[in-house]
Amino acid sequence: MTNYDRRLVERLLPTVWDPYAAYGITDSTAPDPDMPRARVDPAIRGTLYAHLADIKTGWQRAPLRPEERQAVLLYYGLDQDQRHIAHVQGVTRQTVGERVDRGVGRIVDCLNGTAA
Template sequence: MWSPEAAYGIRNPQAPDADMPKGTVDPRSAGTLFAHLADIRRAWALCELSEGERRALFLRYGLDWPDQEIAAEDGVTDRAVRYRLERGVGKLAAWLNGRQYVDGYDELTAA
């Protein structure tokens, strides 16, 4: 997702096997993989994410680092990393759905 050439290495699950004879392709029944990648790339560029959320999302989902490693690298707790990931994914999903992000933690009161 972070590399402009990423889509070229991904196999289209709707495509026929390489050894199958060539046929016509109906664009209406083609997969939506490339549209999803374009949407996610646009959301990544335009969504209002904090630097910590952006960094946690990249390290976790881009580089597949575990939460403990991200926490050690950033000098925060595992819980803070999970919070950043949850908020970041929530903000991206809200942006993609055209909705305003509502943080579920804002409603919690101190006990």
């Protein structure tokens, strides 16, 4: 079982709406491409596909408030800046930042099984 953190969830969130975004995700622990390849045990090989399935489930099941869900969608799904989201939602940029942070936090909690 993977313990999800904010950094991983923020990296995976765009794949909820754009499946092609997964092609740009690389393993930060992988060796350089010019290094010789070692044999890999397929049982522990990669977790990308599991992460992709989990992030979609987390997005659907996390108890986000409507304004948090909208802010997260606009920020990670449509790549809008916080100033534009603030204009759309009729709030300050700081409020948008808080909504996005809370939304991502709720998704992390949901994926880790600690959601209230």
